[in-house]
Amino acid sequence: MARPREFDYDQVILKITEVFWAKGFKATSLDNITSATGLNKGSLYASFGNKEAIFRVALRRYVGEGPFKKIREEVPHLDSLDVLVRLYAKLISEAGVSKLGRRGCLAFNSGVEVGHQNTKLSQFVVKEVDRLESFFHELIGEAVDESVLPRKLDVKKAAFRAFAAAFAIREMAKFRPDREMLAEIANSALASLGTERRV
Amino acid sequence: MARPREFDYDQVILKITEVFWAKGFKATSLDNITSATGLNKGSLYASFGNKEAIFRVALRRYVGEGPFKKIREEVPHLDSLDVLVRLYAKLISEAGVSKLGRRGCLAFNSGVEVGHQNTKLSQFVVKEVDRLESFFHELIGEAVDESVLPRKLDVKKAAFRAFAAAFAIREMAKFRPDREMLAEIANSALASLGTERRV
DNA sequence: AAAGTTTTTGACCGTTTGGTCAGAAACTAG
């Protein structure tokens, strides 16, 4: 060992995540990051690499948290369909709050910003968004297993519809933060899953 | 009159639109615009103003075209619901084509990029996205009048669901250009409108 | 042909960008 690092790695990543989340990849400058974290460029580059590498670490960790983990911790013993309903409810209620709810989702934001490009970064972002989708796939599969969703459901397609609804709710909140309207998206998706439950 | 301008105003706006569409507002540089149009900065600024003003002209014109105009011209005598179905079909089929279909929609892209900010530009973008939504509102209203959609429909909510589906199809094509999956979004929205028609 | 007006041109400006690096500082091991 030599000189120990003075910052908390996890906390710094959280700060970095906030910046990219609020401003997007391109619009976030290194100065934004240095002033948000207190680190200077040298430390940043020694720990992470360049701007793209910093972004990757933040996005990977963001997606790694998963959309349902927190809900399951806060309210245990929910069936999988209720977890989905509660996620929608959370996204919708947050959408009204100016800065927190209208940031969208870091993964979706990134997918929209760079997903269509043919860069390494684009491939990485798409992979992370796919990971996010797989959480929905798991959840819908579980809901079928729990018999809270019909067994005849095409899980892949159903999961994608649920995923797409989350996408629309989160991202449309950026320019249309109207809870009643966003709830339409959630409830329409829930109906398409063959359940009577609503948000 | 004095020295006449050497460029075609409309053509230049189209070129500018392409650039912003492909790269986004922030990521588009003036150099990108000058090399795409052949104009230099001086001419650009004399004709339009600054970068933001250039962008506004492009976006306003883009939205002004409307999503249904072209479809109605190409295939006349369609009922309003068929216009919607054909729009979805077009968006879905284009989503496979690499650069054209995966650009998303200029208005949606812009809404996601700057819609949540508290800037003048953000307000303008949101206004333009609202204009886009109003096209869907008109269309759904017409479809009800034509009795191809149930009269009991809440037109505002139904229009928003149709709008949200277009948003999801267009923007998710950026990172998930899978026609079968995107069709799920369209058909789920159509079902929620109370019609049997599918894409 | 001269005067007046507008467009075009390209050089120019200050600022911000992502990125680098030598050296000081802070630790551990011997």
Add this chain to the structure above:
DNA sequence: CTAGTTTCTGACCAAACGGTCAAAAACTTT
């Protein structure tokens, strides 16, 4: 205490950024 290793600091860099402007060019009018 010294040597070795890693982190931290701040100055520094070239390139790209949005934006400006004087002068040349191209037209109309008289």
